[in-house]
Amino acid sequence: MTATASRVLVLNSGSSSVKYQLLDMADGTRLAAGLVERIGEATSRLTHTPLATGGEVREAEGPIADHESALKAVADELSADGLGLDSPELAAIGHRVVHGGLKFTVPTVIDDAVLKEIERLVPVAPLHNPANITGIRTAQQLRPDLPQVAVFDTAFHTTMPEYAARYAIDVETADAHRIRRYGFHGTSHAYVSRKTAALLGKDPSEVNVIVLHLGNGASASAVAGGRCVETSMGLTPLEGLVMGTRSGDIDPAVTFHLKRVAGMSADETDELLNKKSGLVGLCGDNDMREIRRRIDAGDARAQLAFDIYIHRLKKYIGAYCAVLGRVDAVAFTAGVGENAAPVREAAIAGLEEMGLAVDASLNAVRSGEPRLISPEYARVAVAVVPTDEELEIAQQTYALVSA
Ligand code: AMP
DSSP states (O other), X not given: OOTTOOEEEEEEEOSSOEEEEEEETTTTEEEEEEEEXXXXXXXXXXXXXOTTTTOOOEEEESOOOSHHHHHHHHHHHHHHTTOOTTOTXXXXXXXXXXXXXXXXXXXXXXXXXXXXXXXXXXXXXTTTHHHHHHHHHHHHHHOTTSOEEEEETTGGGGGSOHHHHSOSSOHHHHHHTTOSOOXXXXXXXXXXXXXXXXXXXXXXXXXXXXXXXXXXXEEEEEEETTEEEEESOOSSTTSSSOOSSOOOSOOTHHHHHHHHHHOOOHHHHHHHHHHSOHHHHHHSOOOHHHHHHHHHTTOHHHHHHHHHHHHHHHHHHHHHHHHHSSOOEEEEEHHHHHHOHHHHHHXXXXXXXXXXXXXXXXXXXXXXXXXXXSOTTOSSEEEEOOOOHHHHHHHHHHHHHTO
């Protein structure tokens, strides 16, 4: 890294997509952002936003065969803006890695041993870690000399006490297969809990926060004095809240019941619970905007899906109040949490005895800034705190390589 290098490229490689952002950590500005979708299909699409130049969004459609071609296309787009990966100003590439197991509790510079360990975790994250590994390998080929940093979704949750992380199943079986609760969305929970403390004018060590990350995937966490003590996702991102397409909590006997009565294989049940459940399974839509439109038009199925979603959310808020003992704030974040005022209103409704309330006019305000939506009299602050996983990954990456 040169003395002037202050840029970080953040890569979030999914199975058929790559999201990226280039940030300048000298002043926190975003220089470029984009997305490659449908990698491996004939209709791949690259959308690039040249934020530094303020130019028009550029879109290109056409087959992009694999992650290597995708990253090369991204590199070309960045070069066209004068921000190429060969720039001496690039300090590092930060990779979102979904599963870091118990070993990775902090962001880590990637070497062969680290990559091997991420590979060793593939059995517990079969959908995510392989794509992350492909992204890392490709980036290494493009810039072999540059530090590549892994920032793990699970890391923030490694502070959970064992009684919260361990499932109540046979210990030998659990340990042999590394079965335990790991939690996900960690960069978001870390970022939002810190921002919430700042909104209250406090140090993270002074506050207890419940973070509700409600996006297409959704998870809750209980953060005590800056450390995660409980979170709703488990071995995989399937456990917990009702999500866009995932069931969240379910009696595990449903899976063997489906095997016995419907002959469904493990893969079929996996697909059912991950892709055809949650809001989409309940009412056919997973977009909260559409669900609200249908409710306003009197659609009973959409209303029931919404009620089930809210009921689960309330159960977690109540449980995490009990886990934390004292709660200073409940923070809503991600696509639904930041935008859907009716979800926030319904989730907090009726919890006045627990010190929780939402002010209707504050809740109706639309803003990209962290803000309080609770009335002044409420004992517990309720906040909307936009998440920024890319910034968090860039900050963690830069802190590591510039130390
Ligand atoms: P995320 O995974 O954080 O990008 O969140 C995506 C989800 O946010 C979508 O599936 C929608 O359900 C929800 N969402 C996005 N914008 C809005 C909005 N304006 N109102 C309600 N829900 C929204």
